[in-house]
Amino acid sequence: MLCVTLMDGKARRWPDIGPVPLLSATNPHRLPSGIAKEDEHLLVAAAKRGDAAAFEELVNRYERKIFRLTMNITRNREDAEDAMQDAFLKSYAHLKDFQEDSRFYTWLVRIAANEALMRLRKRRPNQFSLDEPIEGDEDLMPRELEDWGPSPEQRFAQTEMQEILSDVIDKLEPDFRVVFVLRDIEELSTEETAKTLGISVPAVKSRLLRARLKLRQKLNRYFKQGGTN
Amino acid sequence: MNCKSVIREISNFIDGALEPAEKQELERHLDHCEDCKIVVDQTKLTIDVFCDSEPVELPSDVRTRLHEALRRKVKENTQ
Numbered sequence: 001m002l003c004v005t006l007m008d009g010k011a012r013r014w015p016d017i018g019p020v021p022l023l024s025a026t027n028p029h030r031l032p033s034g035i036a037k038e039d040e041h042l043l044v045a046a047a048k049r050g051d052a053a054a055f056e057e058l059v060n061r062y063e064r065k066i067f068r069l070t071m072n073i074t075r076n077r078e079d080a081e082d083a084m085q086d087a088f089l090k091s092y093a094h095l096k097d098f099q100e101d102s103r104f105y106t107w108l109v110r111i112a113a114n115e116a117l118m119r120l121r122k123r124r125p126n127q128f129s130l131d132e133p134i135e136g137d138e139d140l141m142p143r144e145l146e147d148w149g150p151s152p153e154q155r156f157a158q159t160e161m162q163e164i165l166s167d168v169i170d171k172l173e174p175d176f177r178v179v180f181v182l183r184d185i186e187e188l189s190t191e192e193t194a195k196t197l198g199i200s201v202p203a204v205k206s207r208l209l210r211a212r213l214k215l216r217q218k219l220n221r222y223f224k225q226g227g228t229n
Numbered sequence: 230m231n232c233k234s235v236i237r238e239i240s241n242f243i244d245g246a247l248e249p250a251e252k253q254e255l256e257r258h259l260d261h262c263e264d265c266k267i268v269v270d271q272t273k274l275t276i277d278v279f280c281d282s283e284p285v286e287l288p289s290d291v292r293t294r295l296h297e298a299l300r301r302k303v304k305e306n307t308q
Contacts, residue, residue, distance in 0.1 A: 052303045056296075063295065068284035085295050089302055140236050142268045153278055165282055184276050190244075209240040216268070216275045223271075 044104045048095055055095070059088055062105060066112045072181045073116035075170055076123060083119055087112035102192075109186050110196045113178070117197075120174060140213060146224040156222075168218040172211060179204055180211035230254045235265045243273055 046054035063084070070083040091098075091108050098107050149155070156164065169177060182193045183204070194204045230238075230251075235258050241247045242255050259266045287295075 050307075055303075056299070059295070059299065063292065064284040064287050067287050067291070081291050081294070084291075085298055088295060089298060092299065092302055141233065142236065145264050145267050147267075148271060148274070152274070153281070158283065161278065162282060162285060165279060169279075180279075185279050185282075187280070205240060209237070212240060212243075212272050212275060213236070213268075215279075216272050219275055219278070220271070223274075 040104055041100065044095070044098065044100065047092075048098075055092055058104065058108075062108060063088070065105075066108065069109060069112050069181065069186060070116040072169060072185065073113060073174075073178050074120050074123070075174075076119070079119040079123060080116070083112060083115035087115045090115070106188065106192065109182070109188065110192070113182060113186075113196050117178065120178075124174065140210070142213060142217060144217060144220050144224075146220060148220075148223040149225045152219075152223040164219070164222050168215055168222075171218060172214055176207050176211035176214060179207040180215065183208050184212070230258045232258075232262060232265055235259070235262070236268065239269060239272055242269065243276070 040058070043054045043058050047058065066087060067080060067084045070080040070087070071077070074080045074083060087108065091111050094111075098104065153161070169180075172180070178197065179193060182188045182196060183190065188196065190201055190204050190208075194201045197204070235242075235255055238247060238251065238255060242252065247255065259269060
């Protein structure tokens with residue numbers, strides 16, 4: 001049975017859900033859906049005390065998002081799988097070092113991003129560098145200003161939209177892509193993004209601006225009225 | 230504020246990171262510049278569509294490998 005200690009210091013039991021196979025992939029233990037997402041810190045506290053089922057719940061909760069993150073950074077299925085797996089294993093091994101000065105998910109994102117970046121650098125040693133100065137702002141002026149019509153989000157089915165987003169982010173240069181992924185998809189702060197990537201806050205802002213404008217331009221092909229579907 | 234300055238500040242504007250005076254100046258420009266307004270609106274929408282996109286389902290073989298690796302790690306730690 002899982003047991004958590006709440007802020008008031010009183011230990012309370014979670015509902016008895018019977019015997020639970022440890023980390024079973026075929027029959028993953030899931031906590032009752034009534035437990036709100038705000039319980040993340042309780043799960044982290046339980047996992048720190050050695051409760052494997054609590055850690056597994058955190059994995060169940062975030063595995064899809066972390067895989068999306070590592071796929072978005074590496075754009076390579078094998079690297080994304082390895083980076084995701086190593087991120088979860090490292091977070092488990094270093095859970096005691098997690099100071100809880102941020103959300104567990106944010107801490108996990110930083111570990112996963114580093115795993116993914118390491119693989120991206122290895123695979124594209126000459127194509128990816130966050131140290132490169134970026135060009136001036138002459139090329140920032142947007143081209144192709146066309147009406148996207150009412151709500152492009154409703155014009156495409158979910159799977160079609162996912163294909164479009166995958167296609168456009170794939171074509172974005174890696175040093176812009178990683179900043180966009182961390183800032184706008186994972187919603188890290190500018191400072192957290194800078195810290196994760198080891199670059200300055202102005203460098204994050206500059207790359208984010210370019211990433212956003214470039215993605216807008218690439219989406220224009222799909223979203224403009226009568227565009228490529 | 231001209232179009233070039235608006236584009237340079239578009240990220241800070243969207244993130245609410247502009248000083249009030251700069252924000253007002255940029256908004257005044259948008260009131261009469263249709264092109265810049267399109268860029269601002271479409272850039273916001275670009276962020277929204279990515280932010281709102283649901284992660285795809287984790288392939289079952291990938292999930293199996295992940296959970297097996299975790300199970301081994303837990304076993305190592307408890308031995």
